[in-house]
Amino acid sequence: MQQTAASSPPSRARRGLRRHLTPYLYLLPTVLLMILLMVVPIVMVIGYSVQDNVITNPNPESVGLENYVEVITDPVFHTAVRNTVYFTGVSVAAHLVLGLAFALMLNSPLVGRRVRAVFRMIYVLPWLFTVAIIAVLWRLLLNPNGVVNYLLDIAGLIDSKVEWLANPDTALHAITFINIWAGYPFFMISLLAGLQGIPKNLYEAARVDGASAFHQFWHVTIPQLRPIIISMVLLDFIWTTQQFALIWMTTGGGPINVTEMLSTFTYKLAFSRYEYSMASASAVVVLVLSMILAFFYVQHQKARD
Amino acid sequence: MGNGAPTRRRIYALVGASVIALTAACGGESDESASGGTVTIEFAQWWEPELPDGSLRELMDEFEEQNPGIEVELLSGPYASTKEQVVAGAASGTMSDVVGLDGAWVSDFSNQGSITSLTDLMAEAGYDESELASQIQIDGATYMIPVVNFVYPLITNDELLAEAGIDAPPANRTEFITAAEAVAGLGDDVSGWALPLSLEAPNGVQNDVMSWVWASGGSMLADGQPDLTNAEVASAAEYVGQLWDAGVISPGAFTMKEQDKVEEFTNARVGMMISSLAHVNTIRETNPDLQFSVSAIPAEDSYDGERGIPYASWGIGVAENSEHKAEAWRLVEFLMSEETNAELSSLANAFPGNTSAVPDFVEDDEMFATAFEIYQSGYPANEFTGLPVAEELMRMFGEEFQGALNGDQSIPDALDAAQARWVEEF
Known part of the structure; x- marks a missing residue:
């Protein structure tokens, strides 16, 4: 008893402190990694963006917002923004429509189980390829002497070879199409999971109330899927604005600059012109745009919770 | 209480491991020990x-x-x-x-x-x-x-040339366009010449466009500064434009890369290309039956001086x-x-x-041996070597030149625009 009484206050305090610190110690490895891999590079890039050329210049000086002004007033930057908005907007809308259509088909009781399994495998295929494979595959398919032109030719739909990726009139649409093809399975899988989670009794109740198939879709399916749809759309917006490899490996931002995106514009500044400060400024602009989208995503997630 | 010690050990181990991992990640200097x-x-x-x-x-x-x-x-x-x-x-x-x-x-x-x-x-x-x-x-x-x-001579498909009624590889620009038109006239998806102008890897500007300038003893520089509006560059650019208008260039040029060009040639879909000698073995391995030869890049008709050969x-x-x-x-x-x-x-x-x-x-x-003779009879020419942001200079020229070939601007305007952009970089 005496012993306990003597050691009790410091021991309790130590235990309290330990209990208090334990969660932080568990978090420490993750926090350290996040600081090292995310915070430090972001702070460095922001720092680079307000100096005259870093890395190639051994003694860079601060230039304030000069790099931002130069990037934002560059006409190619405006083209890149326009192209990115088109590429992202059309890709996300098409991902949603196609993903939902295929998910509905795969969830339909009208389709047999085996047929459903086969189509599920076929529909998900594009998602299994890496970007490099997708780029090479579509470069071959869309080659003027490629399979697409051959099929269109024998179907009588074209009378001369279309240079899908090399023609300034078709290049942006062509890479947007490739991106749609590559990205819809992610929507499809997520929406299919959502569809399978909708209680059957909601449809039964709607049918009892005399709702048509369209009304059931519009008033039951869509409201039930809305949280998934909003999350997916926001995430896809963020990912698609950052798409680089596909564009670089198919068109390199050309012909002329009709497929120039914010990502290729930034890459060229850094690795072709060695203008690391300008590239940093451009990257920070992209970061801010992504943060705005991320903000809406987080707000939506919070509202869901 | 009984779990206290192992839990504590786990925490210390976790912290220790993360510190070691971070230390390892931070200690970036590779050991040339x-x-x-x-x-x-x-x-x-x-x-x-x-x-x-x-x-x-x-x-x-x-x-x-x-x-x-x-x-x-x-x-x-x-x-x-x-x-x-x-x-x-x-x-x-x-x-x-x-x-x-x-x-x-x-x-x-x-x-x-x-x-x-x-x-x-x-x-x-x-x-x-x-x-x-x-x-x-x-x-x-x-x-x-x-x-x-690696030198870049003209490589010609002898069978296609013969089929088109051309006996020998072209030696000057008039002969070249005649041969290219004849080969393109064979039909069956065959083109006269391949011109890779991809902006991802813009070295086509160096190897396939500027090579026409260097082959006639011209230069794209004057006193180490850009000089894209001089007569030799203008003449070469106009000549490539002429080939474009004649429809003898392989389709897909604006996104074509060097390897695409070699593939088109290897598959006998193009009669002539300017390409690295290093590709000779690739062509032989991929299509052993293809009959082809190497020759000097054609010069202007009136030119009889030493020819620059890109490398x-x-x-x-x-x-x-x-x-x-x-x-x-x-x-x-x-x-x-x-x-x-x-x-x-x-x-x-x-x-x-x-x-x-x-x-x-x-x-x-x-x-x-023939290529070595061509190399020794001319001089190695690559004016991009040693220039600042050389690849970006090629890309800038490529963008303006694509605009001209696409009909968005005239070739002299494209050269003026490229000159202005190059001067900024110098």
């Missing part, structure tokens, strides 16, 4: 994947045998990733001791201070420079030595941050020695950077 008196030097290049399997390693083993106490670690990758690795190494001060260089990078790296002056290293080692075919200098100091050179080099340099510059130079010296240089040239099907070295294929292969 001197373990047991042995110095290990890193050699980053894109050559190994392009050479026969294991052949570069064998050369390194030979070097290590001749230089006890020096070991070479090869860091190999494709050209594009090597470039990014070298750029990142230059930026962070962790460049490999010896680096494979493209002439287009030299100006930027030397300005950045990431590659060292080889002039100093040669002087320290008492090296005799007279054996070097060329050196890439910036402000009077050598920063890159071309180890082997690309596997260059070599030493990193400024290297702690073993003397050992790094020993490796450069080894690669530039008569015997090793001849061997490397033979392996790469390239022309040697050492003036005394003679690669085997020149004696064994008629086509390479």
Whole structure:
């Protein structure tokens, strides 16, 4: 008893402190990694963006917002923004429509189980390829002497070879199409999971109330899927604005600059012109745009919770 | 209470592991360690994947045998990733001791201070420079030595030319357009000439457009400054425009890359291309039945002077941050020695950077012998070597030139626009 009484206050305090610190110690490895891999590079890039050329210049000086002004007033930057908005907007809308259509088909009781399994495998295929494979595959398919032109030719739909990726009139649409093809399975899988989670009794109740198939879709399916749809759309917006490899490996931002995106514009500044400060400024602009989208995503997630 | 000690141990272990992991991640400086008196030097290049399997390693083993106490670690990758690795190494001060260089990078790296002056290293080692075919200098100091050179002659599909009624490879521009039109007239998806103008890898501007200027003794520079509006460049650009308008150029030119061009030629879908001699073996392996030959790039009809022939080099340099510059130079010296240089040239099907070295294929292969004759009768020409942001200059020219071919602007306007953009970069 005496012993306990003597050691009790410091021991309790130590235990309290330990209990208090334990969660932080568990978090420490993750926090350290996040600081090292995310915070430090972001702070460095922001720092680079307000100096005259870093890395190639051994003694860079601060230039304030000069790099931002130069990037934002560059006409190619405006083209890149326009192209990115088109590429992202059309890709996300098409991902949603196609993903939902295929998910509905795969969830339909009208389709047999085996047929459903086969189509599920076929529909998900594009998602299994890496970007490099997708780029090479579509470069071959869309080659003027490629399979697409051959099929269109024998179907009588074209009378001369279309240079899908090399023609300034078709290049942006062509890479947007490739991106749609590559990205819809992610929507499809997520929406299919959502569809399978909708209680059957909601449809039964709607049918009892005399709702048509369209009304059931519009008033039951869509409201039930809305949280998934909003999350997916926001995430896809963020990912698609950052798409680089596909564009670089198919068109390199050309012909002329009709497929120039914010990502290729930034890459060229850094690795072709060695203008690391300008590239940093451009990257920070992209970061801010992504943060705005991320903000809406987080707000939506919070509202869901 | 009973769980307290193991839990505590787990926490300490977790924290310890993360600290070790972070320390390992932060300790980025690659170890060119001197373990047991042995110095290990890193050699980053894109050559190994392009050479026969294991052949570069064998050369390194030979070097290590001749230089006890020096070991070479090869860091190999494709050209594009090597470039990014070298750029990142230059930026962070962790460049490999010896680096494979493209002439287009030299100006930027030397300005950045990431590659060292080889002039100093040669002087320290008492090296005799007279054996070097060329050196890439910036402000009077050598920063890159071309180890082997790949020349870009005209390669023609003899069967297609014969079928189109053309007896010999064209020697001047009039003959070339006649031949290209005749081949394109054969139909069956065959084109006269391939012009890769991809903006991802814009070296088509150097090899396939500017080569017309150099072949007629012209230049795109005046006193080291851009001069894209001079008569020779204008004439060559107008000529390529004429070929474009004649419809003899292979479709898809605006996104075509060098490898696409070679593939089109190999599959007999194009009659003529200007391409690296290094592609001769690829063509032979892929399509052994294809009858083709090499010749000099056609010049202007009235031109009878020496012809510039474009070339690309596997260059070599030493990193400024290297702690073993003397050992790094020993490796450069080894690669530039008569015997090793001849061997490397033979392996790469390239022309040697050492003036005394003679690669085997020149004696064994008629086509390479012809190419060697063309090389010796003209002069190697690549004005992009040593220019600042050389690749970006090609891309800028490519963008403006694509605009002209697409009908968005005239060719003189495209040259004016490219000139203005180039001047800004200089």
